[in-house]
Amino acid sequence: MNHLLIPAAALLALAACNSRPENSFVINGTINGADGEPVYFSYDNGNGFIYDTATIADGKFTFTGEVPPFGSHGYIEYGKEKEPHTGDNTRSFFFGADEINIDINKEKVMESTVTGSSLQSKSDAKRHISDSLYDMRSALYDSIKAYPENKEAYEARAMELFNEWHEKLRDFVAANLDNFVGYEQFKIISDNMPLDIAKKLYDGLSPELKAYDKIIAQSIDARGKIAPGMPAPELKGYDPLRNQEVKLSDLKGKYVLIDFWATWCKGCVMELPHIKELYDKYHDKGLEVVALSKDYNINTWKEYISTHDMAPYYNILTYSDTTVDDKGNIVNDELENRQCRLYNIKFIPRTFIVDPEGNLMSQPKDEEETDAMLKEIFGF
Numbered sequence: 001m002n003h004l005l006i007p008a009a010a011l012l013a014l015a016a017c018n019s020r021p022e023n024s025f026v027i028n029g030t031i032n033g034a035d036g037e038p039v040y041f042s043y044d045n046g047n048g049f050i051y052d053t054a055t056i057a058d059g060k061f062t063f064t065g066e067v068p069p070f071g072s073h074g075y076i077e078y079g080k081e082k083e084p085h086t087g088d089n090t091r092s093f094f095f096g097a098d099e100i101n102i103d104i105n106k107e108k109v110m111e112s113t114v115t116g117s118s119l120q121s122k123s124d125a126k127r128h129i130s131d132s133l134y135d136m137r138s139a140l141y142d143s144i145k146a147y148p149e150n151k152e153a154y155e156a157r158a159m160e161l162f163n164e165w166h167e168k169l170r171d172f173v174a175a176n177l178d179n180f181v182g183y184e185q186f187k188i189i190s191d192n193m194p195l196d197i198a199k200k201l202y203d204g205l206s207p208e209l210k211a212y213d214k215i216i217a218q219s220i221d222a223r224g225k226i227a228p229g230m231p232a233p234e235l236k237g238y239d240p241l242r243n244q245e246v247k248l249s250d251l252k253g254k255y256v257l258i259d260f261w262a263t264w265c266k267g268c269v270m271e272l273p274h275i276k277e278l279y280d281k282y283h284d285k286g287l288e289v290v291a292l293s294k295d296y297n298i299n300t301w302k303e304y305i306s307t308h309d310m311a312p313y314y315n316i317l318t319y320s321d322t323t324v325d326d327k328g329n330i331v332n333d334e335l336e337n338r339q340c341r342l343y344n345i346k347f348i349p350r351t352f353i354v355d356p357e358g359n360l361m362s363q364p365k366d367e368e369e370t371d372a373m374l375k376e377i378f379g380f
Contacts, residue, residue, distance in 0.1 A: 021066070022097065023066050023067055023068070023069055023097050024064065024065065024066050024067070024097060025064065025065060025066075025067050025095060025096070025097055025098055025099070025100065026062065026063075026064050026098075026099045026100070027041065027062065027063040027064070027074075027076075027095075027100045027101075027102060028060070028062055028099070028100070028101050028102070029054075029056075029060065029061040029062065029063075029076070029101075029102045029103075029104060030059055030060055030101075030102075030103050030104065031056055031059060031060075031061070031078070031103075031104035031106060032059050032106070033059075033106070034056045034059070034078075034104075034106065035056050035057060035058065035059065036055065036056065036057075037055070037056050037078075037079075038053050038054070038055055038056075039053070039054050039055075039056060039061050039076065039077070039078050039104075040052070040053055040075075040076070040077040040078075041053075041054070041063045041074060041075065041076055041077070042074065042075050042077075043065075043067070043072045043073065043074035043075065043095075044068075044072050044073065045065065045066060045067065045068065045072065046067075046068035046072075046212055050065060052065070067095065067096055067097055068180075068208065068212065069206075069208050070096075070178060070179050070180050070183065070206060070208050070209050070212070071094060071095060071096035071119045071179050071180035071181070072094070072095060072096075072180055073092060073093070073094050073095075073180060073184065074092065074093055074094075074095055075090050075091070075092050076090065076091045076092075076093075076102060076104070076109075076112070077089055077090045077109075078104055078106070078109050079106070079109065087110070088108075088109065088110055089109045089110075090109060090110065091104070091109055091110055091111075091112040091114065093114045093117060093120045093123075094117060094119035094120045094122070094123045094180055094181050094184075095117040095119055095120060096117070096118060096119050096179070096180075098116050098117050098118065098119075099116055100114065100115070100116040100117050101114070101115045101116050102114050102115075119179055119180060119181050122176060122179070122181045122182075123181045125172075126169070126172050126181065126185060129165065129168050129169060129172065130165070130169075133161055133162070133164075133165040136161055137158050137161055137162070140154050140155075140157055140158045140161070141154075141158070166189065166192065166193075169185060169189055170189065170193060170197070170201075172185060173185050173186045173189070173201060174201060174204070177201065177204045177205050177206060177209070178205075178206040178209070180209075183205070183209050183212075183213070183216075186201060186202075186205075186216060187215050187216055190202075190216055190219055190220070191219060191223070191344065191346060195220065195223050195224065198216075198219075198220055198223075199220055202216055202217065202220055218341055218344075219344050219346075222341065222342060222343065222344035223344055225342070226342075226343055226344060226352075226360055226363075227360070228359075228360055228361055228362045228363070229359055229360065230359060230360050231358055231359055231360075232248060232256075232258075232352070232354045232358055232359065232360050233339075233342035233343065234247065234248055234249055234342075235247070235248040235258070235290065235292065235316070235339050235342075236248070236316070236320070236339075237292070237316025237317050237318075237319070237320075237322075237339075238316060238317075238322075239314055239315050239316055240302050240305075240306075240315070241305060241306060241310070241311045241315060242311075242314070246290065246314045246316050248290060248354070248358075249358065251288050251290070251354075252356065252357070252358045253356050254286045254287065254288050254356055255282075255286055255287050255288070255353065255354065255355060255356060255374075255377060256287075256288045256289070256290060256353070256354040257275070257278065257279075257287060257288070257289045257290070257351065257352075257353055257354075257370070257374075258289075258290050258292065258343075258351065258352040258353070258354065259271075259275050259289065259290070259291045259292070259349065259350075259351055260292050260294065260318065260340055260343070260345050260348050260349060260350040260351075261291060261292070261293055261294070261348055261349050262293050262294040262295050262348060263293070263295050263300055263301060263304045264295065264296075265294075265348050265349065267348075267349055268348050268349040271349050271367065272308065272310070274367055275289060275291070275313075276309060276310070276312075276313075278370070278371075278374060279312060279313050280312075281374075282374055282378050283312070283313075285378045286356075286378075287374070287378070288313065288314065289313035289314065290313070290314045290316065291305075291310065291313065291314065291315050291316075292316055292317065292318045292339065292340065293305075293315070293316075293317050293318060294317075294318050294338075294340060294345075294348060295317065295330075296329060296330050296333065297327070297328045297329050297330065298317070298322065298324050298328045298329075298330060299327075299328035300328070301317065317330075318338055318339045318340045318345075319332065319333070319337050319338060319339065320337050320338075320339055321337060351363070351364055351370055353370070353373055353374075353377075361373065
């Protein structure tokens, strides 16, 4: 009988390789010509963001830590942004309990090479789905320019491609309900799928992701409560221009246009003159407007509404309770304190119309639909 003899040193090395605790990760980084410079790493460990710093030595750096069983999304940051507010000095990636290698590209940090992460491989596969659709739709829109007489047929095909893409992403989520890549994609598309399908996918999430989740469950719950015909969730706040507390329920008996906006939202600001136009046109016929701002500084908001002809209608903040620091920054911006969550607001501007009984009507998708709904209501 032959016996396999393994040297003691090899056994020790093998033991060392297997000694990394469960749910722990190692990031081994390389970069040339940057010794003594810092590299920053941040990620969500399931309880909040962790921020770490390493110093480059001999062209290398290392980060270690623990990651939730479903993985996380990390950000390696090196140097300064070449273009402000672009994040071009950051490489983001998904990872789990892996040993990850990252080779930093000093000139294009965003394009640094990441290997060893199975979750990033899943993310790359998902991105390929989106890239393929983008290429095909771009080709179709080029065809529309070249052959305008076929515009209707090309647009119909573009919509078919969009639906196919969305179905593929839904399938991707269904196959990845136990990891952070699938969860993040679920967050993005959950509002664009039928509510019953969203509920079914949520039920399939791993117990750990359900415990972590603060977005999807709330979104599914809110969607069920803001369907047409449902009572409009209560909104309330202090209107500084009127010097009074405002409650949506106090406006029963009138039609109410609710506008979620913010001074930092360019699209919202561009839409405000149209909101004022609708108010002027229909107020005498029974229309009220309640504008809820998602601003983060109360002074910025107050100055804007007082100098942009918004006094005729109601203006409140989206926060149920507003606590500010000495500079006017709102410090209690927790999800639970945002009234916009009751209306499942993921983007702004967003508009709702409430009937005189206090029930939600069909949600207009844009200015044209808002105009059409109000024209039908008031007859002109």
